Amino acid sequence: MKIGIVLAQPPGYSETFFNSKIHGLQAQGFEVTLFCQKNRRDFKACQVQTFPGKKTNPIILAFSFLTIYLSLLPYLGRIVKWYRLEKPSSFIKFLTRVYLNAPLLKADLDWLHFGFGTMALGKESLAKVIGAKMAISFRGFDIGIYPIKYPNCYQKTWKYLDQLHVISNDLHQLAIKEGLPSTIPVVKITPAIDVHFFKPKEPTQVPNSSTLQLISVGRLHWKKGFEETMRALNIVKNAGYDFTYTIIGEGDQYERIAYAAYEFGFLEQVRFLGKLSREEVKKEVEAAEIYIQYSIQEGFCNAVLEAQALGKLCVVSDAEGLPENVLHEQTGWVVPKLQPELLAEKIIVVSQLSVEEKYAISTQAIERVQTEFNIEKQQQAFVNFYQLPL
Template sequence: MPRTKQKIKIGLVLSRTPNYSETFFNSKIKGLIQSGYEVTLFAQFHDPSFNLCKVVLAPKVYKDNAVLQIFAMLWGYTKLVCRCPKRLWKLMVLERKEKKGGLQIAKNMYNNAHMLTADLDWLHFGFATMAIQSEVVAEAIGAKMAVSLRGYDMDIYPKKHPGCYGLLWRKVDKVHAISKYMETRAKEEGLEEGVPVQIITPALDVQRFSNLPQNLRKEGMFLTIGRLHEIKGIDLILKALKELKEQGETFIYRVIGEGKERRVLERLIVDLGLEDEVVLKGKQTHEMIVEHLRNTEIYVQYSLSEGFCNAVLEAQAMGCLCIVSNGGALPENVLDGETGWVVPKNNPKALAGKILEISQLTKEAKAKIRKAAQKRVSNEFNLESQRKQFEAFYTN
């Protein structure tokens, strides 16, 4: 007999258990459990504070000790032979069909051992990159395979590794994209038209944001949240702010996040003479981020591309006036002229002009945009809607 909805078993694959601030995965897991599914999380690292569902850790990799790694692999193979010999053999056969070499097959057997013993209906990789070298595991254990597409998966990794998803596209049963843009990028990277794709955007606990007092908002307070990476376009924002300063505008711009571009940005801030206006706040807790949003008048996300961007959703929910670029899925997140403003990317002058234009709006005009943004987030990006969409994802 087919399993009922309450008995569907889902394995979610991530590199580590999600922390408190990673609302997308936490809300998804909570929603699935609420809908009656059995969820197991497969990860390489487990934060003891995570307790939403069962966690199965991947075999440990000893990069600096070859002897210990060999013994670990031999012991791992022995346990697999004892526990699931048929699945192990099937994995080897499937890998051979894909013309993989013996060493790669041996590595894949070891690295995927924690999933090979699982009894699942769906094996869902939380990032497309997580599925590389695990593309045949679902077939080997008799489960369907799903994969989620996010910004890094489609905008960064394939550029360095062309054709990396060829086997994944042939093996995947269903694709989850966090935006229409992600679906388009996947098809540009070779995903065939016949593969089912469902778009499920990030979502928020809307009540949590809307119930917070927002009377701390100050004019001239600007904010961006994101890792310090060139794709985030923070250097372009700084150049736009230089234009504003030269026009006599006063402001404070805070950037929350860390990354490899920090020193580059620090030098640029000095070169542009923005030391008094720009503060790189580094990594912040979610509570601190919310506090910054409460103080912010204009939130700016001028990325070259975004898969969707949770931070922009939170900023809208908090009543910030949001300016985004037209990079990636940002125009799906913010509706130009209705819930915020979309500015062509790579154009600091245009960005400076838009910030100036918004700063000069009446309080009534600003309030209208804020209200429209909050209403749209509440209606279209809430957790209950997301829960129902994921329920449909695994049952339809």
């Protein structure tokens, strides 16, 4: 079976979701090809086809157009079929779309899978044109935020979609709100992690300390809720608790987040470490006691899985997939989002638990991640995904 996956670029070493999926499919005899806007020199896992870009030099652009169109001559029937399906108002714009999507028009696939829902926009009927089944994945932003800005953006997608993949039940419900027909099969396959690498040191329990060791991993982006976390930590500070808060990740909201910590008077207690390697992330998380993921929007979050696998006490928001990631009062704690006073209260409560109570939560989190969110289980789920009778 031949699987084509559309992504912006090949996954990096830390993007275990896609890498494990590719390796798992290949191990079962599937042929996998990535279709991307740009390639990565260090990516060798499978074949990569890149989409032609819009050249700025008119001479180079004209030569590129000519080369691409000559290569498409054997696929003229597909182009005509696409034209009839799309019924474009502008023939020139259609020719541009043909040029930009040439790798897909030439592809011989059984499944065309768009790695994020937004990547299918403008390409909805291409799977039908090339005789493949169409799948898309919803991972968070693409169904939780994008349709707010662009209402009804997926109405055309539903018309051609054969099967939908979601990483949480909540994202499935959001898709239904956006008009997903009940006739389209939906399969939930959650993210997974390398549980052999993210394995806790013994013993897993952390003794009570006078200084709270807190940590978060994520892009410095508004949807990660770092400003709300700072407000919560201000309440924790005013309640008389000392803490150190480590943030791993980079992004364009650094100044805004750092200024919030400065205004609250505890900037010196916050460590901004930027982007770290997987080994460095593991080391920093191991040194902390409480992991915080107070996101405003979150599809699922691998970093929370990794923290639970390492036996950390996880306090998360109720955004999208997080309540499925962390089971409230079983493997961690779930707090309503955008209510920093409740987050502060929970951090204080967790810090005051006995060593035995912390150990019970920690061990339950470790066991659940090892059983439910291991890479091997995820790989088999994707093999089954493409073999489901439709």
